[in-house]
Amino acid sequence: MTTKKNIRLPKSKGIETxxxxxxxxxxxxxKHIVLQENNQQIVEEFITIQNMKQKFEEAEVSIPxxxxxxxxxxxxxxxxxxYLASRLELPLIVVRLDAIIHSHLGETGSNIRKIFEFAKLAPCVLFLDEFDAIARARDxxxxxxxxxxxxxxxxxxxDEFHSNSTFMAATNLEEELDTAVWRRFDTRMTYELPGRAELDVFLTKLLGVSQEKRKLIEQSKELLQGCSFADIEQIILKAKRKMIxxxxxxSYDKIAHGYAAYNPRTLPRDAAPVGAIS
Known part of the structure; x- marks a missing residue:
């Protein structure tokens, strides 16, 4: 079994990358994750394929x-x-942009190659957030x-990443990625602000399932429409602190107080969030 002790990450500027x-x-x-239906389907299919590698290889069909x-x-x-690392029972390697991006000529590219070479040798889920920082359109x-x-x-x-590891990248600025980078990915997942169905599931995870909590959730959904999952978690956390x-x-008043205190940037009150389910 791979443990933290026997994972030796490449270093840059004296720190692990x-x-x-x-x-x-x-x-x-x-424990509070809520995936929209299309993304849940993508993840489940991806995991199914990983567990059927031999059949795919025998059929000479590439594995994402x-x-x-x-x-x-x-x-x-x-x-x-x-979530994917947990389901695949693999370590998650979260790349540190502050470590791999270097001011010296050629160092950034060298660090990128090192972390990919590491992932090819040690099965893992390699994750790079703010992907646009290194994948921005060249022009x-x-x-x-x-x-x-x-x-x-x-x-x-x-192109050379053919291994038992999975590479995952995330960006809020997809329009700024180089078009050639887009073509290298076999799986693409689109994320949107939660609609009413996702709000219901997420608030149930945060608040509970009792009859009283159901009433509270129904009251809160309109207030929280247009918020991201991260915003909602912080708002409910503030409400729970006040409760303690x-x-x-x-109560709804505590959630409303949490909303006002956190002051999330949401869509206009008369606009439905992207992907809203009526």
Missing amino acids: ATVYTPDECLKKI NKIVMFGPPGTGKTLTAY SIDEVKEMARVVNTLLQCL IEDSEM
């Missing part, structure tokens, strides 16, 4: 191992990486020559 999470640690982080996730902040992209970059080299290195690494301080029950 990634952070390691065991499958058990990943499991603890995903590169996933790109895009959509607004706080909609579950990072949690999906934890839109000021430092064209150096950053173009970085993108070229990335493309080579993606006052030694009282959860």
Whole structure:
């Protein structure tokens, strides 16, 4: 069994280029995850294929191992990486952009190659958030020559990435990715702000399933429409803190207070969130 102790990550500037999470640690982080139906289907099919590798290889059908996730902040992209690592029972390797991006000529590309080579040798889920930082369209970059080299290195690494590991990338700025990078991914997942169905499931996970909580959830859905999952979690957390301080029950007033205190950037009150389910 692979443990943190025997995972030796490549280093840059004297620090490790990634952070390691065991499958058990990943499991603890995903207790409130809610995937929209289409993304849940994509993940389940991906896992099914990973468990049928021999059949796919015998049929000479390629096995997907590169996933790109895009959509607004706080909609579950990072949690999906934890979720997949937990389900596949593999360590999650979260790349540190502050470690791999270097001011010296050629160092960034070298660090990218090192982390991909590591993932090819040690089965894992390799996750890179804010992917646009190294995959930006080559014709839109000021430092064209150096950053173009970085993108070229990335493309080579993606082309050569045939292993028992999975590479996952997330971005909020999908329109800024180089078109050649898009073509290297065999699986694409689109994330949207939660609609009413996702709000219901998520609030149930956060608040509970009693009859009283059901009434509270129904009251809160309209207020929280247009918020991301991350926003909602922070709002409910503030409400729970107030509940503890006052030694009282959860109420709509506390959630409304949490909303006002957190002040999330939401859609206009008269607009439905993207992907809303009526």
